[in-house]
Amino acid sequence: MPSNQPTDSIFNQLDAFGHKKVVFCSDPETGLRAIIAIHDTTLGPALGGTRFWAYKTEQEALQDVLRLSKSMTYKSAIAGLNLGGGKAVIIGDSRKDKTEALLRKFGRYIKNLNGEFITAEDVGTNPRDMEYIRMETQHVTGVPETMGGSGDPAPIAALGVFMGIKACIKELYGNDNVTGKSVIVQGIGHVGEQLVKLLREENAKVYISDIDDERTRQVSKKYGAEAVSNNSIFDINADIYAPCALGSTINTQTIGKLQCGIIAGSANNQLQDEALHGQMLLDKGILFAPDYVINAGGIINCYSELMGFSKKRTMQLTENIYEATRNVLRLSKAEGISTTMAANKIAEKRIADIKQVKSTY
Ligand SMILES: NC(=O)c1ccc[n+]([C@@H]2O[C@H](COP(=O)([O-])OP(=O)(O)OC[C@H]3O[C@@H](n4cnc5c(N)ncnc54)[C@H](O)[C@@H]3O)[C@@H](O)[C@H]2O)c1
Numbered sequence: 001m002p003s004n005q006p007t008d009s010i011f012n013q014l015d016a017f018g019h020k021k022v023v024f025c026s027d028p029e030t031g032l033r034a035i036i037a038i039h040d041t042t043l044g045p046a047l048g049g050t051r052f053w054a055y056k057t058e059q060e061a062l063q064d065v066l067r068l069s070k071s072m073t074y075k076s077a078i079a080g081l082n083l084g085g086g087k088a089v090i091i092g093d094s095r096k097d098k099t100e101a102l103l104r105k106f107g108r109y110i111k112n113l114n115g116e117f118i119t120a121e122d123v124g125t126n127p128r129d130m131e132y133i134r135m136e137t138q139h140v141t142g143v144p145e146t147m148g149g150s151g152d153p154a155p156i157a158a159l160g161v162f163m164g165i166k167a168c169i170k171e172l173y174g175n176d177n178v179t180g181k182s183v184i185v186q187g188i189g190h191v192g193e194q195l196v197k198l199l200r201e202e203n204a205k206v207y208i209s210d211i212d213d214e215r216t217r218q219v220s221k222k223y224g225a226e227a228v229s230n231n232s233i234f235d236i237n238a239d240i241y242a243p244c245a246l247g248s249t250i251n252t253q254t255i256g257k258l259q260c261g262i263i264a265g266s267a268n269n270q271l272q273d274e275a276l277h278g279q280m281l282l283d284k285g286i287l288f289a290p291d292y293v294i295n296a297g298g299i300i301n302c303y304s305e306l307m308g309f310s311k312k313r314t315m316q317l318t319e320n321i322y323e324a325t326r327n328v329l330r331l332s333k334a335e336g337i338s339t340t341m342a343a344n345k346i347a348e349k350r351i352a353d354i355k356q357v358k359s360t361y
Helices: 010-017 058-078 100-111 127-134 154-173 190-201 213-223 230-235 252-257 274-284 297-307 311-319 321-335 339-358
Strands: 021-027 032-040 046-053 084-091 117-121 182-186 205-209 240-243
Touching (some): 032 100, 046 058, 100 117, 154 311, 182 190, 182 230, 190 205, 190 213, 252 274, 297 311
Parallel strands (some): 046 117, 182 240
């Protein structure tokens, strides 16, 4: 690394994360400002969602897309998919700045990558948005069922998280029964709401919190979940904390407050510092289901769509998250390492093995 570069130099950041390619998309006419990050394509094309978010700074957007795309590499690897890792962020307020022209222009940028990057929904985007992108490029999944796609991946993502929760319960309690367990679901958007539904169907006690008060009221009423304020969630004595909003909610401050035995949710990059906070959770005896292991249902849905969608196969692959989580927990226990380190080891081994396979022509 050149020594005369500031530590926040873009190139230094790319080197630190090990990215293959990062594309900056700027189109003043539509207002598009986006970053597409392709982390690794050893296992296949880089697939990852497009997040539409009002980042405070460009630096924050870059950090997010670099972190998220790297975890997509690991997510697909551990789920056994033939996909690499990528992600995109569009900078803006999804409720105000989203237009057909902006999304289609973004689609043109994806088209120019010739299949090296394939996208899908993420926070701030939905199947309708994918439909616009689809008008410009075929390299998009999660398009509506009416257009031959698999639709919203959120229910499958929630099923995967539910399987991860069950695997953790099995580890702590000896059986994987959710009934009677108490769960805090933070963020009741596309995935969070579906998770609340699955938990309530098996009679878990569910607490919910969201920055959107109206939505909290609706979901609370619909499923019989108890609404709590976002400020007080770490004061609640629940068995499980399921972060389903944005990343970095697990940090030195919140770990100090957490009273649960299990953390398992859908949000990407839940640990503010993977090594430090993974170890802190291990030391405190909190079982952490690595986010990218248990939230792989969404990517599995997208992968199925690329392979010719089969609901049955998608469900089977998603249910396998139970066993994938169990494998991570076993390795963590056997080697006395954090669950994130254990998951990374399993994912990195698969990538290294397949790189070796692909070295022969
Ligand atoms: N949608 C998928 O298929 C999928 C798949 C895998 C992982 N994920 C991840 O799961 C998380 C949720 O995804 P989603 O599709 O449900 O997004 P979403 O935008 O539908 O929902 C996010 C919810 O979190 C709420 N929220 C935002 N900040 C909050 C805060 N500080 N505290 C409490 N609530 C807050 C929002 O109001 C919203 O209701 C994201 O991190 C996403 O990357 C989603």
